[in-house]
Amino acid sequence: MLIHSSTSGFIHTSPSEITPEPVYRARRDLMRAMTGLAGAAALAGWTDRVAFAQSAAPAGARRLSGLVRSNVPGALSMDKPTDVKDATSYNNFYEFGTDKADPARNAGALKTHPWTVEVDGLVAKPGRFAVEDLLKFSALEERIYRLRCVEGWSMVIPWVGYSLSQLIGRVQPLGSAKYVEFVTLADPVTMPGVRSRVLDWPYVEGLRLDEALHPLTLLAFGMYGAVLPNQNGAPLRLVVPWKYGFKSSKSLVRIRFTDKQPQTAWNKAAALEYGFYSNVNPNVDHPRWSQATERRIGEDGLFAKKRKTLMFNGYEAQVGQLYAGMDLQKFF
Ligand code: MTE
DSSP states (O other): OEEEETTTEEEEOOHHHHSOHHHHHHHHHHHHHHHTOOOGGGGOOGGGGSTTOOSOOOTTOOBOSSOEEOOSTTOBOOSOOOOHHHHTTSOOOGGGOSSTTHHHHHGGGOOOSSOEEEEEESBSSOEEEEHHHHTTSSOOEEEEEEEEOTTSEEEEEEEEEEEHHHHHHHHOBOTTOOEEEEEEOOOTTTOGGGGSOSSOSSOEEEEEHHHHHSTTOEEEEEETTEEOOGGGTSSOEEEOTTBOGGGSOOSEEEEEEESSOOOOHHHHHOTTTOOSSOBOOTTSOBTTBOOSEEEETTOOSTTOOOEEOOGGGGTHHHHGGGGTTOOTTTOO
């Protein structure tokens, strides 16, 4: 790489000289893993060095070295992470079919490189960014989040990514931007589910701008210390830990800033069942079932107790203020 020096004109540097070493290593490994380039360093087991991380990684995945442990309040759940096999074989990704096993079975066809994300709408600096560009916006962190699905089950997943606010800062939303819309890939060739009418494709989700800017809202590129498996939303997805799992859109292709509340895929499909906010709330039942308890995947033996679902999925201290004064029965 060439950089300009005031004394000697242009000089050669290695990227590691201008980016802190761990940040550089995690990013380099992720790029190598995504582009399929081999590299011994990409296999370095960073998980051995961090006490809380588990040694598992999706089968065949390259581990990322040099990840940073997040210091965002609430970002490191102490709950035991879900077994990687469960997290990568029991999925919702309707583009690949509605059965929990369909995404792992069918998502191998997804072509995740090259991949670009259009960031546009009410922003001063719109752009179309390759994943390689997005990876330069911030250091990759590990976050251990609880994920509560609207269907009544939950998991605990160590994600790899950075706060979405880092990307939002780059594109500079205008004062008129109030919401962010997330659009995901809808490719009938590689995604068999898109050929059926189960949802009005593409899968669209949305957040209020202040929710999108909250430090816990994660743009994820990996999980379990490795690159995201296709069935979990490669090459990049959203993770919003205090909302039901369906708000965490997979395989993002567009992020659009708007002044109107986005029309989301699930709200269009069943407005009375899936509201725009979809904050985890044990006091507001789904019209067809209670949301007061949940089954933690991996704890489902015959005598396993159900867990009590926590307000905002246990992230109330961090996000409660976003909803101060709102009627959460009405804005479900
Ligand atoms: N994103 C897209 N594009 N398509 C989907 O069907 N399902 C959602 C969400 N993101 C979905 C999606 C639902 S319902 C859940 S619970 C989570 O992804 C599941 O994420 P996981 O399979 O990685 O646990």
